[in-house]
Every structure is written in structure tokens, then in C-alpha cells.
Amino acid sequence: MNTKFFIYFSEILGKTVRDNHNRRAGRLCDVGIKINGEIYPKAAQLVLKRGLFIKKFAVIDWEESVKEVGDFIKLKIDRQQIEYAPKRMNCDFSLCRDILDQQIVDIDNHKVVRVNDLHLLRVESHLYLAHVDVGTRGLVRRLEWTGWVDRIVHFFSPHSAFLMQEDFISWKNAQVLNLGRVKNVLRLDVARQKLSQIPPIELAEIMGDLDKVEKGHLFRSLDVELQRKVFTDLATAKQAELIDQLDDKESVSLLENIPSDEAADLLLRLSKRKARNLMKLMETKVSKKLSKLLGFSKDSAGGLMTTEYLTLPQGALVSDALQKIKENTDSPGNIYNIYIIDDQNHLLGFAPLRNFIDADPQLPLILFLDPNKIFVRTNDKMEHVAVLLEKYKFSVIPVLNKEDVLQGVITIDDVMEELISIAWSKYKEKL
Amino acid sequence: MKQFIENLKQNTGIRNLMIFLSVMGPGMITANVDNDAGGIATYSLAGAHFGYSLLWSLIPITLALVIIQEMCARMAVVTGKGLADLIRENFGVKITFYLMLVLFVSNLSNVMAEFAGVAASLEIFGVSKFISVPLAGLFVWFLVVKGTYKSVEKIFLIACFFYVAYIISGSLAHPDWKFVVKQTITPQFQFDIHYIIMLVGIIGTTIAPWMQFYLQSSIVDKGTSVEEYKLVRLDVISGCIVAPLVAFFIVVACAATLFQTGVRIETAADAAVALRPLAGNYASWLFAFGLFNASLFAASILPLSTAYFICEGMGWEEGVDKKFSEAPQFFGLYTAMIVIGAGVVLFPNFPLLKIMYLSQVGNGILLPFVLIFMLVLINNQEIMGAYTNKPAFNVIAWLTVIVVIALTLLMVVLSFVFPL
Secondary structure, three states, X not given: OOOOOEEEHHHHOOOEEEOOOOOEEEEXXXXXXXXXXXXXXXXXXXXXXXXXOOOEEEEEEHHHHEEEEOOOEEEOOOHHHXXXXXXXXXXXXXXXXXXXXXXXEEOOOOEEEEOOEEXXXXXXXXXXXXXXXXXXXXXXXXXXXXXXXXXXXXXXXXXXXXXXXXXEEEHHHEEEOOHHHHOOOOOHHHHHHHHXXXXXXXXXXXHHHOOHHHHHHHHHOOOHHHHHHHHHHOOHHHHHHHXXXXXXXXXXXXXXXXXXXXXXXXXXXXOHHHHHHHHHHOOXXXXXXXXXXXXXXXXXXXXXXXXXXXXXXXXXXXXXXXXXXXXXXXXXXXXXXEEEEOOOOEEEEEEEHHHHOXXXXXXXXXXXXXXXXXXXXXXXXXXXXXXHHHHHOOOEEEEEOOOOEEEEEXXXXXXXXXXXXXXXXXXXXXX | OHHHHHHHHHOHHHHHHHHHHHHOOHHHHHHHHOOOHHHHHHHHHHXXXXXXXXXXXXXXXXXXXXXXXXXXXXXHXXXXXXXXXXXXXXXXXXXXXXXXXXXHHHHHHHHHHHHHHHHHHHHHOOOOHHHHHHHHHHHHHXXXXXXXXXXXXXXXXXXXXXXXXXXXXXXHOOOOHHHHHHHHHOOOOOOOHHHHHHHXXXXXXXXXXXXXXXXXXXXXXXXXXXXXXXXXXXHXXXXXXXXXXXXXXXXXXXXXXXXXXXXXXXXXXXXHHHHHHHHOHHHHHHXXXXXXXXXXXXXXXXXXXXXXXXXXXXXXXXXXXXXXXXXXXXXXXXXXXXXXHHHHHHOOOOOHHXXXXXXXXXXXXXXXXXXXXXXXXXXXXXXXXXXOOOHHHHHHHHHHHHHHHHHHHHHHHHHHHOOO
């Protein structure tokens, strides 16, 4: 009787399976796992293979049939009871198909790694998935080279880290990515809980390491709030790739949730047909805003601006303004300035929060306007916008059309983003 | 002027061309790297020893190339994964490891051949190999460490353009065009063992295992969407046509001159030297320049791409933007290939021809596996969704692959029976 508590999956994979009369029933070719949010999920099915040229497969229940896992796998049942089929039946989630050799997210270290082997906990006849092996040792074990590689390493350096350390990730800190094949089984709330431990900016970086299909799966397993944060942290090119993976409904709800200037930039990257399609599906309010933004060239004030800003009518009081700000603390746009407009949407001026935060709430807001009446026109160049922002040390600037009607505002980060990419490409050209 | 540019933007034809140019690259580059030092040597020999009688084979080779490369491109666009990734995930680590091991050995000997090509071609211009080879090695290293994918791709596309040298060189040889065309479109066969070896050699150098990995990875890197797939396919097909076209002119240049006068050659550099008295200085220089361009081009791509897909398959950290300590395997492999590849060329009496022969055998053993894996992967619905091969295409693809495999195995056998 083997007394080792832990075994590697590579050690039992391909092992002979014998029935209760010690007759050969086939070889172990996969293990199905039941994933239900437990820290260490339990082996639920055993996938058998027999025959050399004409292969036959069978899936049997682990609990009911397995008696012992040792030098070979012993069953409680007679092999006549096993139904073999020429085609392999798939378990909901199995070690070979869905974890071994696939990429997973290491939640602790915030990176994507490839699985070399699995570390299983053995309690009587039950197996539990405990760790994921991502180290070189696992790789060598899979190649069945452990013996001589260990001897060579031991000869040169007996205390080498290679011999002592295993590169394990605990299963609770590992997130499987190949949700495409197993989407109905993995509990989304578990994935969510795991992934929410990673800051959005890191998640965005992890997404950069994934191929596009996996990107889509990982993204879908995030909640709406996290989706929005991660999405805005992605580069526009990556965003377009991701939208490609989402269905129209998912794309639309995402586009409605991110700042309108980013949404417009993104729509520009998509093919015309797709963009038009998505616009049609959007709420009219959002699509109107977006189609306005899309009409401007990318490096003009109109192309840079966002339509998320706060406005109040002429007669508004300071209390109205404070109320408005409180209501919009969650909005992605700038909330430190209130724009005062007349009933035809002409801009009369803007009141910075700094000016009225301590004022008597009953005073009219119009007393607290910023003395500088600066603005840009929709077709002004980005350089002009940048110069004005720098000159007046503003972080936001309003954008008007020819009739002085307020169209949107430009925040300094949008200008910075463009300028940095220009500066960067110039710098690269010099190299 | 502004109006003019606006008009241009409105014109759908030009817009489509611009979109195509933005997607273009991987297919064109892969196909052209294929005409590397080894390729040019094979085509020169084919022309010099068998005249125009092997030209016809370029047409079926082009078709086979298109069919195989298209599948890679499709897998890249649909799955967003490299071929090494897909093989690892679907066939396991053992197979992947041995595949990568053979790929490394055969690519390493290819890299040696490329640096030898650099040395030989520049020696025609009077540059010592002790200057040219270290400089070429530094250039290759510098390109990757300092460049970005975009700038490097531009340099590579320019290198593709320089293959025009061979087209001019072929024309300078004044072949009898009518006869050339007739020979190209009429298949023929000689029951001569040397002819068969040459024929199989041409197929072997044109359809190589590393290309499939490189093409797929570089399309994935470009991040092309399924919607743009038609353009990707166009890029791949144009590459697959341009590369054999260049091969065609190399064969013609050598056939019109060396074959007519019965000059025997052993390498591509021999061909360049032998061309001088027959087709003039310019033809000879262009031929040598083309060899230099092709060798350097392939030497820039092979070490990097090999390091990439080995790390991809084995799950090691990869990427030139990482530090050495973060991706030791990647930089180790990359550096080893350049240092060994450039270093051995400087050794006097290094058995280069033997090494190239070894690389050809390695490729020949590898190719059947790679092609069969590709066909299995592309017909897997779980991976490809609605983009698996259509039944009719599948028949053509399997037939192509079986013929290519049979011929490559024949080449391996022939190389054992008739070594060099």
C-alpha cells in the first residue's frame, strides 16, 4: 500500500486500470473533476481507454467504482459493467483536456502561466486537485527525464533550487482560462471572486498576454464594474480585438458604460459595418452623442472631447450644483466644473467646485464663474487645445461650435494620451 | 492638396488598398525568407545542372504552398494562437518538446548556412568574412533588441523588394523567353537519380516546417480580426506567388548561362562568380547582392522566431521587451543561435555542406508531423468553430500534404543512399 499523500497527475496518467477480478479494464486517459467552488475539487469521473488500433473509451463514476489508486488503479466493479464506446465522451471538466498544458492565470503573481503537471491529494480512494505545477521540474517529469536530469544536477550542484523547490500554484489561486469549452460548469461567481483580487490595471496587463479567444472568456467572467475599469485600461487596439470576441449585446452594454470619447475612438477602429450595427443597437441617447463625436477628425478638439460633463441652467443655486456633483460621483467624466448654459445650450461660463464649495448654498451659482472665458471650437487642432490648457493651468476646457453652443469638454488626460503617443512615435523614428 | 487627399480617402479602391497594406507583411515576409541562402543555392544548382527542365515544378509547388500557408493564416486569425501553442495544448508536452528539439537543430544549421551565405556573397565584393560575419551578427542582434515589431517589419518588407535583383539578373542573362515559357508549362520527367534528388530538393527548401510556425505567430502578433481575414489571405497568396517567381528567375539566370556552357557549381556564390564571364559584371554583382540580402534577411528572422516558438510551446517567458533574468530561456536560445551560427562560419574547414545536409534531413523528418498536426488542428471544430476546412478543400489539402510528405521522405531516403 502506497502511503504517499500527494501524487502527480503525470504519475497516474496512462496507468493500467483493473477490475474487481484483477482483469485489465483499460488505461487511464483522463480524470473528470467536479468543480463546485470547493477549495480542492474532487475527482468525479474516470476516463478509460482500451485497444491498440481500434480504440474504445468509457467514462465511469469515480465514487462508485474506484477502490484504490496505487501502482495501478483498482476498481470495485466488474469490467462487464463498463460500457465502452468508439468515440470519447467528454466530461464537463477534465484534467487533461482543460488544465494540463493549457494556460492559466496565477492570481497571486498576476501573470499567465502554462501548466506542466498537476499535484493531486490522495485520501483513501479519493483524489483532490491541490496544486498546479508550472515549474521546470514538472516539465522534466512529463518528459520522464527526472531520473537522469536529477542525477546530473545533483552531481554539479547538490543543493540546487531545481532539486529542492517545486513551482506550485495552489488551485485556489489559479484561474482556468479555457472557459470556452467548459463554460456551463465553472461557477462564474467563483471565477469572479478569484479575479476580483487582482487590480484592474494588472488584469488589463494579463489580458495583453492572452490570445484573443481567451481574452474574451476572461473578460466575460468579470462583473460589469470591473469590465468597465479593465476595458478603459486596455490600449485601443486591444479593445477592438476584444470587441471582436464579444457578441453585439455585450459590446453595446460595454460601449454605453465607458466614457463617450473612448467609445467613439473605439468605434473608429472597428469596421464600418460593425460600428453601424452597434450604433443601431445602442440607446438613442448614447448613439446620438457618439455619432456627434464620430463626425470630428481624431486630432481636432471635437474628436478629443467627451460628452460627459455637468450642466445647470442660469438660475441654478450653489445647493443645486453641490447636489448635482453628489449625484454624479460615479460618473466617469469630470465633476469639478459645472457648466452654466442658457435654454439654447449656449455656454455662459463655468463654475469650478473650488470657488463655491464653501459658499452659502442659497447664493446663485452664476456668481462663482471662472473669470477666464476660455474655450475651443470643435475644429481647433489638438496643439491649440494643449497650449491653452497649459497657459491657463486648466485640467478641462469646454468645446463650442460656431454658434457658441456647448458640445463637450476636453480633459487634460485625453490630450496627454494623444501627445504621448505622438511624442513616442517621433522618438521611435529617431532611433 | 488637402482636397486631393480627401478625395483619395473617399475612393474605395484606394481605401481598400490602404487597408490591405496595413495587413500585409507576414505572408510576404515568410514566403521571401523561404528564398534564403539554402534556397538560392538549390535553385542555382537546379538551373546550372538541369537547365529549364525543372521549371515546371514551380507551378505545383506554388499551389501546394498556397494551400498549406492559407491554413496557417486561418488558424492564426481564428484562434489567435501560435502553431506551437496549439500543438502543445492539443498533443501534449512530450510531442511538443521533441518537435521543438528537432526544429531547433535544423534551424540552427539553417542559421549557419545564412551566415555562410553572408560571408560568401561579400567575399565576391572583396570583404573578408572575418569582418562581414561579426558585423552581420551584431546587426541581427541590434535589430531585434532596439527595434519594434513595426519598424522591423518595414525593414523586412524593404528586404523583400531587393529580391528584384534576381529578376534583373535573370533578364540580363538574355534567356530565350519563348523556350523558357514552353518549358515552364510542360511538365516533364527524367528517370535520372540526380534529377529526382534535385526535384525533391526544390520542394524541400520551398516548403519548410519553420515557415508554418513563423507565419502563424506573426499574423497572431499583428492582431488581425476575422473580418480582415480576406486581406490576410490575399497577403499570404501574393507572398506564395512572389517567392516561386523569384526562384523562377534564379533558375533562368543560371540555366541561360551556366547550363549552356556546362559549368559545374556547388554553391550559390559559385554561381555568382561563374556568371561574370557569361552574363557580365552587373548580373554577377546583382546575383551576389541578392544572396547577401537573402542571407541577412533570413539570419535576422530565424533565430528570433525559433526562440519565440520554442518558448511559446514550452511555456517559458518570451519577448524582447523582457529582461534577461525574466526570460532566460528566450534570450539564451536567441543568443546561442546567433553566436553559434555566426561563430562556426569563421572556423577554417568547417564542414558546412554536411551541416546543411543535416538540416535538410531534419526538415524532411519534421515536415510530415507538422503538416499532419496542422490538418488535425484545422479540422477540429472545438478549435476552429465554423472555420474548419470545407470537405472539398480538405481532400485537396490532404492530397497535397500526402504528396509533399511522400516526396520529403523520398528526399530523406535519397540523402542516406546518396550522401552529397
